[in-house]
Amino acid sequence: MNEASVTMPAADDLAALRAETEAALAAAADLRAWDQVRVGTLGKSGRLTGLLKGLGQVPAAQRKERGAALNRLKGELEAAIEARRAALEEAALDARLAAERLDVTLPPRPTAPGTAADGGIHPISRTVEELTAIFGAMGFAVAEGPDIESDWHNFGALNIPEHHPARQDHDTFYLPAGADGRRPVLRTHTSPVQIRTMLTQAPPIRVIVPGRTYRADHDATHSPMFHQVEGLVIDRTITLGHLKGCLIDFLRVFFGIADLPVRFRASYFPFTEPSMEVDIGWNRKSGELGKGEDWLEILGSGMVHPKVLANCGIDPREWQGFAFGMGIERIAMLKHGMNDLRPFYDSDVRWLRHYAADPLSPPSLAEGV
Ligand code: 2NL
16 A cells, blocks of 8 residues: 555545544434444444554654544544434434323223232222211311220220120220239220320311221121221310201211201210211111101211310310211111121122222212212
8 A cells, every 4th residue: 555545535535534424323213223233333343543553654644644643533523423412312212102101190091800919908998988088078077097906095094894795805805914913805995095195296286087996796797807987176266056056967978868867866975975866867777868757877976075185185174076986887877778798808809899899989079979
């Protein structure tokens, strides 16, 4: 190779390489084509690499200038190649985003009944959702607490005396005594959560407490584990009138019967004074609610006993209020015409399918519960 042939492609060959590389980059429609241009230019046997390798053959007089021009071109081509990669990647991402766009607001396609994809809300959960919607609209918050309780939170603070039948072993699940010699209990009602609420929150208080409860009892209408909801309202001027209005409204909305007859009947609980059992009208023969001459006991209620307030550090001369409690299985059974409590916990998929609620239609007061 004579000197002339090496020195001849001076500026021209570099300009041509730049133009051709830029054209090839512009023509590269995807990252595959782009990579071919990159390797063909900067790779081991690439065109620019070849020119750089040939630098040694360039006469010393021109070598410096030629080397500088090649390095400039290398920088320019590297920048152009990198810019094209970024543009192609962005275009590829845009295309994917357009192609894979999801409308997360679309309802799911209906599945054939009974296919594995079907999911439903258990009637206990659904009933808790309904209770929460109704009492939530009346300004109640939901409170939660532990299932394993101290004797004091479950009984003592509630003015339930030492000899009360509810404390007997046949009603209450006791756990082995702890280091302090006291036996914890599985809570027999959700009242200890209201006790904890009064101990930690200053009045006014307006809470409902849905949750699991435990009693040593098992037949068609009793389960050793069941669910209760209790409510508690404490303020300066809360009266029996508020209790009645609140519970009448709740029962009529929950059962969907605008003129449901509701009766308050004097009763006794250690933690309320006065205490009232609440009945709704029904027809015992047909089981129909709201019609007929018969009364069905549905919940217990009363004005919170001053001793219970004092036990929780609330001054009963300044604050008063009402409380109530009911069984969740029981009101769910009445609402849906169920006659046995046990299937709630059997996980029989036929029963679940029959009574499950649609997860995509949570209860709303606007549409009716
Ligand atoms: C029923 C009766 C009731 C309460 C629960 C309560 C809670 C506190 C203070 C006062 Cl912390 N009362 N709860 C009051 C009256 C009745 O439940 O038959 N439940 C199934």
